[in-house]
Amino acid sequence: MIHVEDRFGLDIIRWIAVLVPQRRLSLNGLATAFSVLGGLALCGAVMAVLMLNARRSIEAETAAAFHAARQAAAQRMTFTHDAHQMIREATRVAEEIGAMPHVAVDIVFPGRIARAAPPAVGSVLSSPEVPEWFDALLRPPLQMDQIQVPHPNLPSNVLIVSDPSARITELWNNFRLVVPMLVMAVFGVVGLIVAVNRLILRRLRRLLDALAAVRRGDMSCRAPDDCLTEFSALARGVNDLATHLQAEHRENDLLQTRLLTLSEAERAKIASDLHDEMGPRLFALNAALAEARDAVQSVNGAGRGQLDEALRATEIHAHAVRDSARDAINTLRPMLLGYGSLTELLGELIAQFSEIAPDVNIRLTGECVLDSDELSELSIYRFVRESLLNAVRHGKAGNIRVSLRTEHGPGPGGEIRRSPGHGSDAGCVSQIVVRVSDDGCGPPTAPVRHGYGLIGIRDRARALGATYVAPCRDGAWTITELRMPFQCLFLP
Incomplete structure (x- = not known):
């Protein structure tokens, strides 16, 4: 049964094979590429999780602070007939609420706005400016409410607005420190993976070099031993194979030498037999032909010419047989050693x-x-x-x-x-x-x-x-x- 992970891995391999059909893939290149891509993906995933958690945290904190500010403003705003006392009370309530995090409070009068407190405590921090993209990712939807000041002759409202700027600035400062450290850690792990991969490939290359030497016929070559158990076992296997092949080659060479020796001995015997058997017979044939030619000289009549031609043809064939036998002997035994x-x-x-x-x-x-x-x-x-x-x-x-x-x-x-x-x-x-x-x-x-x-x-x-x-x-x-x-x- 094939699991989903196995199918996914097979799909990746098939995709790579289709993408690069005419090239052999390098294990070192694949490991480096997948390590870098995996590190970048991990870094992006971690940053995405951090940003998502930060946004949820800001939304929860801002909603809680806004709800608390509304309740505090509603409870503290009590009716009084003195308008100035009412304004002082509204200003004091606005200052107390404005000191709370994630909210900003304004007192709105007809025709003007009198800010009673700073928008948030964090806005006065001497931190670098937050980028717009970071602020847009973390800032929750704006929440706003107005609490009416309870005085008939003083038509004014206390404006409460959610403002997580201080928290966003704090997270940006942390983000600037955490992200470089995260990137360095990820690439450190990638570098470690690449180093281990090269170490493994270097050891594999030694084994491949030993196998290549054995394939070329150098049976004396041996793979070096290794401190790692797995590669040591592989080296022993390669060396055992080379030793076995070396013994087989020695046995084959010995067999070929014996066969060659027997072949040469048989050739020498055949050459000797040809020399001993055909030599005397050819000598006797030539001697008989010489006697026949001498005897022809005493023959008279019409048949002498025909007999002379037959003896001459016989001598030619006898010389051809002698030359053929000599060539065969020289081929079988080309030189007289000793x-x-x-x-x-x-x-x-x-x-x-x-x-x-x-x-x-x-x-x-x-x-x-x-x-x-x-x-x-x-x-x-x-x-x-x-x-x-x-x-x-x-x-x-x-x-x-x-x-x-x-x-x-x-x-x-x-x-x-x-x-x-x-x-x-x-x-x-x-x-x-x-x-x-x-x-x-x-x-x-x-x-x-x-x-x-x-x-x-x-x-x-x-x-x-x-x-x-x-x-x-x-x-x-x-x-x-x-x-x-x-x-x-x-x-x-």
């Missing part, structure tokens, strides 16, 4: 591409001795080969640069590892950066689906904890990088 450093193997790869594309200038800079495993070296080799192939085939590059360098610093997770026995500078372990730059046309501006080569590089990098930077333009050059965490020693 027969040279990674830099030397990359140099041989560049030499192969230079033979394929002699018009392209390919240069290798940098050298490093890697304390790494075979899988990491193979991943770097595949990255360079795929990048060179894309630059030559798709980028139509004329100049390609392949650089190797090391960047020292904290390793993954922020730890510093040391390589044994190479000095202080060489001992810091970070990563090797392999960069391939070309002056070709670069990647297409429109988003396209990446080929399997780039997808394979990205998956390998993620499995090995490396960072792969996809091809992007930097001025006139297209740059792609692979940052592999290693223990290495740079050789100048």
